[in-house]
Amino acid sequence: MKKNIYFIFIAASFALLAAAPGRLAYGLPLIIELNILMAAAKAFYSFAKKIDMGGLTEILTVSFVIFMTILFKQILILFSPVIALTLSFCIYIPALSVFLLASIFQSQQNAEGSGLKSTLWFSVFALLFFLLRDILGYGTLSLPVPNGIKETYLFNSYDTAFLSFFATIPGALLLLVLCMSFLLTVQLKMNAIEKAGVADENN
Numbered sequence: 001m002k003k004n005i006y007f008i009f010i011a012a013s014f015a016l017l018a019a020a021p022g023r024l025a026y027g028l029p030l031i032i033e034l035n036i037l038m039a040a041a042k043a044f045y046s047f048a049k050k051i052d053m054g055g056l057t058e059i060l061t062v063s064f065v066i067f068m069t070i071l072f073k074q075i076l077i078l079f080s081p082v083i084a085l086t087l088s089f090c091i092y093i094p095a096l097s098v099f100l101l102a103s104i105f106q107s108q109q110n111a112e113g114s115g116l117k118s119t120l121w122f123s124v125f126a127l128l129f130f131l132l133r134d135i136l137g138y139g140t141l142s143l144p145v146p147n148g149i150k151e152t153y154l155f156n157s158y159d160t161a162f163l164s165f166f167a168t169i170p171g172a173l174l175l176l177v178l179c180m181s182f183l184l185t186v187q188l189k190m191n192a193i194e195k196a197g198v199a200d201e202n203n
Helices: 005-016 024-050 056-079 081-106 111-138 157-167 169-202
Strands: 140-145 148-153
Touching (some): 024 081, 111 157
Antiparallel strands (some): 140 148
């Protein structure tokens, strides 16, 4: 992973994860949408570059992502109106994350693979984040179904009522800060080990 991937995680996470309801059932559609939008944006951008659209390439790509977002929302409404209504404006946040990720990697070499790989890493992080909030905040494991969400109760949330804080937006922000601090600490230790290995090789 690139060294600046954690800064991408921070920017995209606060936009996508904090505002979304703290249930895995609501997180899964957003994660799927994010990956679809990134793959579609990459494919459309490559196509536009090949046919030499010039300065219109970026504008057309943005318009295409917006179109795909609206199309995804309509499909989600057909699958589960309850989930689509609950997510509300959160459905449009993955488009912002796609713009962020794409713009960062657009100027880098091997940008086609980097953007998709970064989206995959972010999706794994987001999946674990929604799962953690679902378990801690509600004591459940939830999945999306046509009539709403299907819950599997893991423990009685009334016995651990203090954990319901993680189901709130402030709780999500705190959990994000803790996760990012952990990831950053791991990255710093990996960098230190890598530098020590290089130093040993030079000696």
